Amino acid sequence: MRKKTLLYFVIGWLSMTVYSQTAVHINVAEQHQTIRGIGASDAWNFDPVGKHWSETVKEDIALKLFSQEVDANGHPLGIGLSRWRFNVGGGSAEQGEASNIDQPERRAESFLNADGTYNWEKQSGQQWFLNKAKTHGVDHLVAFVNSPPRFYTKNGRANADDHGGTTNLKAEHFDDYATFLTEVLAHFDNQGLTFSQVSPVNEPQYPWLSGQEGTPWTNQEIAQITGLLNQSILDKGLDTQILLAEAESYRVLYQNNTSYTNRDDQINAFFNPASTHYLGHHSQVLKGIAGHGYWTDTSDEEIISVRQAVAQKAAEQGIELYQTEYCLLSNDYDNYLSNSIFLAKMVHAELAIANASVYDFWTAIERERWSQKNRFYLIRLRPNGGDYVDLENGGTISADKNLWALGNFSYFIRPGYQRISTNNTENLSGLMSSAYLAPDQSEIIVVHVNWGNAVTEMDHLFYALPEGKKIKQITPYVTDATNNLQQKAAINSGDSYTISAKSVTTMVVELEASNGSVEDPVASQQQLLTGEKENEAIVYHDFLEWTIADANKIPSWYLQQDNGTYTDWVANPDQSGINGTATSLVTETQSPVDWWGNFLAFRLETPVTITEENRFLHILHYREHNNYGWSFQINTDAPYEDAGTYLGTLRFDGDNASDNTWEDVVIDLQHLIETGTPLEKILMIVDKAWESEKNSAPSKYYFDEIVLSASPFSRTSVTAIPGAVSTSSGLNVWQSAPLQISVSGLNMKQIDLFDISGRKVLSGKNLNNTPTYNLHMPATGLYIIKVRTTEGGILTEKVLVK
Template sequence: MQLNTNRSSLSIKVVMMLLIVVIGFTCLPINIPIAAAADTITLTKGTTYQAIDGFGAAANKPVYDLQHNMSAVNQGAILDKLFLNSGSNAGLTMVRWEINPFKLSEDPSGIEISYCGWNNCTEDWSTDSHQRWFADQALSRYSAMQFYAVPWSPPSWMKDTATVKGGHLLPARYTDYANYVARWIQKYRGDFGYNIKWLSIQNEPDYENPLWATARYYNAEMDSVIGAVDSALTSKGIRSQVKLTSPEATSENVAMNFLNNMPTNKGLVDYVAYHNYGNDNSSLYAETKPKLMTEYNFKDETNNLWNPDNTTYDNQQAIDLAVRIHRALTTGGSNAAKGFLYWWSIGSNESLAQQLINLNTSGGTYAMSKVLYAMGNFSRVMRPGYVRIQTASSNPSLLVVATKVNSTSKAQLVVINTSASDITATVSGFSTSSTAASKLKTSATDNLTNMTDVTLSGGSFTQTFSAKSVYSFSEK
């Protein structure tokens, strides 16, 4: 009996001790994992920056092969891919146009022939039919297409080397050259009816190459030539119809050098044009003149950086280009670039990284670069005239840029996930009255794919952004 009593007492003591241990244990701080809150992306429509001019690429000599060496079916498919604003097409809105410099004896192919390649300048406007054909095809797919014109060189008879490939424009020919480019603008705008909106004096004036058309200018030379071209455009009554840009320097740093060394005629420059080949200089974006980034590509003659058989590698180039575009559009507040142009739209059997679409002229086939789709993520939703608005991302791996339509206040957003991991974020700042936004995606497995619309609730939605991807949203 006593034994049972002792056992009962012991049991009660054990239970009490266990209760004390459990209660004490639960009072201790325990590091239980808690799911992290999603990252955020915020749009602020009330804070605005520059208006968007557009996105595009160059025509130049390679479009001749598209016109003459590809089937009508493939021509149509390629042109749709570049210019239509639907499906998985890129919806480009700008074409960069070369003012051809050669005379026939200098270019036996007869493709890049100047309308005025000889001293007496007997005009021949039958030249350049390939670029006009390409422009007409672009216009048939986007009637508001904008054109940017630039010479790679003056005609050889105006230069100190008497050749298109290298050398300087002779001072005695400044007026001749100014009249030459002004007449081209007058003809193409007035008689042919193309919306040549911008004119640059020279492609890459800091660079000479004996293999293709180039011309070298020192700062003082460029300052004088800009003044002469301004006068020629004015005398023809077309100065107000075209924006005169600074020379298209190879980099931001060189562009700054030209701008800072125009003591007389910098004020005549309407736009700053520049290329993006190294030597970045963010101080360029302190310049208040509007800007266009007019050429960039991943050219590497040794490594051939575009490899359409390696989707991971090709996708990284798409991400890298999207980051380049983002930098141009967002650096400098309202002084940021208003547009971005790739190098060739079409290339023929060239270094594959130079063009958006590569033509195999011997086989009549073609291949798309994923870089084209990354450009489309911007061009499809950020149309000419849309205004950039303030955006903020809590995660530095999610790069963001957004615009709005002023008349409706509807917003468009591009998100670049630069990381190797998926990231979930809550996006806010769309109109509370809108219920949906369209979604486009480019990734290793998607080529500007139309995804299911996102549902907006109070102007917000939550999205998981796939690793190494570009997304575009457009408020409906």
């Protein structure tokens, strides 16, 4: 009877399972940051655990955190962290309760004695794990400091009094602090434990009055200690790099903040050459900046906007971004599994949206107290006597789902791997993916985080694989409700794969040598929504009409022909970039924008059904002035004002990188697929000034080649053709049969065919001056042909295949 009841329950549950289907596009040609490592820290509990817990338990902790080995079934024994952060203590442990730190495990010993000598037996528990990290092959050991030694501080403690945001370090001890740090680095270097990086300040925005070691620092004070530390490292003959500045939140890296005067805007402060605190000239300073991911994860919109902003600011100064501390602080955390998948979602956001080169978790081991569930640990400590006793009596551990969720990244994405483009990086409410290419091009790692409640049937579509490579097989590793980084059966490159709800799945894509000289064609389905009115024979869809969206809310539009129209076809303002067409659509504003922005709407003569084959809307867009960005809104004649409801589904906001250049805006119409709604019209807000000063310059805006395609990759960022697309290339190109193009020219060595998104779909090599070469096209549409000659020249031609 019990079995029968259970069977009915299972059947009922399966009948309610929600499924979705999607294709994830991975483009090797579009490459981003190089990963330096993924790690965690030894705060706070590793010293007492290392001193008092059994060797068996300690070995198990080290194995789970550091090991890169697998068991007989291929299951990873650990998560293979490639970074380990060692806390260099300030001496609060020796003070006990007088340290102003109530929890004993948060007090740290110091190697420095009162008489200036050193005791290298201190922090012995942490040193035990430091040695184990090295033994297991951890790539980067990082020394980080919360407070200078208490003998150097103003109040004689390792946390501060209220000094108005200035450091607790005495002015006369700045040199001594730099010397202390290099003495520590040199000692461990002599022990074979070389620290790749040293971090001399931590969250300098906070006052750190109690509770743990810490001190504030102003930007001027950080610059001062950094210069002294840089010279001390050189004097010691070390090669350790200085990691700055461990900001308490990303916002203080790129914003001015009146609460943190002289402790904010730190990217500009330290890496803008015009800054009085510029540190980029120091030889040992990493050309990157560290921030902590706290307090920026309360909504998907906040996660995306903050990380886009800090990534842009770092890119402007040509530096890397490092996320060096995070655990689950600021959101609502309802159960163990969703907490772990949310952690994976945040790792994804740091790597794929913030473009971070480093990801470090905070407390790798911790007890579970005060109903905090698994918010603060990878491995749960279970002390003998319960969660609220001290740690001196030993205990046992249990590996949490957090450990394996982080392992879906850390075990596979090794230092030196480079992130490559995927189309769904910002789909934080459902299935999000990121991908990474190994330095030797032997494999691609694709990590899928499914935050949604739908089981997803997924296909991988790969573009521009390394030359001479093909996919051998794809092996999944799954963390979900029933799996912990569990290896699953390998699949072939063309097979679909089912991603479970609330899960993390890592795909190890093995690459091998290809024995073919011609790449396998990949179908390129696309439709032109509008094309040139001249010099283009076929337009698949055309505008029904252009309209003013709301005459009462916009300034006057330039009437191009003074006949009631608002656009016209004019000469292409720039044929030297990605748009080589002769003419393009232009509209022009005459007056500064009001808070609504300037906008037009167009309607399609025939609505278009959206499928996976035409899911991505590409709009070539050019503007004379880089005013206040753009917004494209789907199936409406008036703006969607509720960003929380429509952003990312029917409303898409963005900014051009620069003026006077063609850029490709790519819009994912997945929402129309999910709702079964055809594409009927598009609203174009060419200057969205609702959050800025109303001083936009009158400007011309151009549009061209509005395309529906299966490709999610921007024609701007994937520039397959160097230079202009020539219309007088010296090639003879003609359509010799249905879906067949013939190309003839002198001294042809290699011929490549690209679709409109810049994706290579065919290649013919070693032509040996073949006078005519036939290309069998995968589908109708626009293509670009590139021919390499034996003399090293490049000839290009754009063709329309019927």
